[in-house]
Amino acid sequence: MDSHTIMTGVLGFPVRHSLSPQMHNKAFQSLQLNFRYGSFSVEPSKLSDAVRGIRGLGFRGVNVTIPHKVAILPYLDEIDQEASLIGAVNTVVNENGRLIGYNTDGRGYVQSLKEETGIEITGKKILILGAGGAARAISVSLALEGAEQLWIANRTPEKGKQLAQSLQSLSKADDISWAEIPSVIQQVAVVVNTTSVGMFPNIEEIPISPDLLHSNLLVSDLIYNPMETKLLIEAEKRGASIHKGLGMFIYQGALAFQLWTGKEAPISLMRETVLQELLK
Numbered sequence: 171m172d173s174h175t176i177m178t179g180v181l182g183f184p185v186r187h188s189l190s191p192q193m194h195n196k197a198f199q200s201l202q203l204n205f206r207y208g209s210f211s212v213e214p215s216k217l218s219d220a221v222r223g224i225r226g227l228g229f230r231g232v233n234v235t236i237p238h239k240v241a242i243l244p245y246l247d248e249i250d251q252e253a254s255l256i257g258a259v260n261t262v263v264n265e266n267g268r269l270i271g272y273n274t275d276g277r278g279y280v281q282s283l284k285e286e287t288g289i290e291i292t293g294k295k296i297l298i299l300g301a302g303g304a305a306r307a308i309s310v311s312l313a314l315e316g317a318e319q320l321w322i323a324n325r326t327p328e329k330g331k332q333l334a335q336s337l338q339s340l341s342k343a344d345d346i347s348w349a350e351i352p353s354v355i356q357q358v359a360v361v362v363n364t365t366s367v368g369m370f371p372n373i374e375e376i377p378i379s380p381d382l383l384h385s386n387l388l389v390s391d392l393i394y395n396p397m398e399t400k401l402l403i404e405a406e407k408r409g410a411s412i413h414k415g416l417g418m419f420i421y422q423g424a425l426a427f428q429l430w431t432g433k434e435a436p437i438s439l440m441r442e443t444v445l446q447e448l449l450k
């Protein structure tokens with residue numbers, strides 16, 4: 171670092187588990203960019219001070235993670251359209267003192283899904299399990315990408331209903347109960363698990379019965395610890411195609427990198443760096 175170094179980082183609470191610093195710093199280094207990425211543990215009551223810090227210290231931008239993705243909205247000068255539809259921001263860019271909020275989670279997911287599986291999303295019927303923050307981001311981006319029908323199933327039905335209703339201006343979207351999943355699953359092309367069911371340490375858990383999985387499905391799981399969840403293992407056994415969660419993390423980071431630097435992100439290096447960290 172020297173007196174020209176341009177700062178970026180992540181604001182979260184907790185944030186010490188984040189692999190973004192290793193991923194971004196490796197990427198900056200490989201492109202010989204004098205940028206650095208730090209990790210900042212920001213208590214919810216200190217978020218407005220932290221945002222003032224970005225302006226005051228002239229950071230180029232930050233990522234924003236749990237629990238600040240929605241809370242940061244009022245402190246920003248402008249919200250990009252997709253972030254506005256999602257209702258949450260995960261990336262901030264400082265354009266000469268104007269803080270602009272973006273959401274690269276949904277777009278990152280869609281890019282990863284398309285590039286890693288070759289699927290064309292336009293016209294597809296998709297079943298989304300879960301209706302939390304990640305479900306919101308990916309469902310907006312899948313709808314903007316031209317998905318024909320989204321079905322949302324959530325443990326707490328009210329949240330599933332709210333998400334489906336908020337998507338109706340973008341795509342055909344309906345909430346269904348968990349018990350109704352068998353009646354739609356034969357028609358869907360993609361099932362996406364956005365719940366935390368199956369995440370470490372509960373790696374033997376699975377969000378739906380494996381008997382519902384069939385060989386015409388592409389089964390996608392946002393969880394990347396473990397890298398291959400029980401849901402994906404069972405899907406593979408039944409001849410379905412699978413898509414793992416790590417790609418979403420890499421591509422959301424790559425899109426943020428591009429917004430800050432104006433350069434294409436070194437995706438393979440970023441993936442390799444995160445994989446090495448996960449295997450430690």
Ligand code: NAP
Nearest residue numbers: 300301302303304305325326329364365366392415418419
């Ligand atoms: P969130 O907002 O807390 O939402 C959690 C979702 O999981 C809710 O729909 C919740 O249902 C559901 N859920 C939790 N426990 C459940 C259970 N036992 N049975 C059924 N449903 C259950 O969390 P999030 O930020 O959306 O994250 C969700 C998952 O996505 C996590 O596993 C996270 O690691 C992963 N993720 C991955 C990436 C990536 O880059 N790959 C990025 C973001 C998130 P209720 O509404 O009923 O509580």
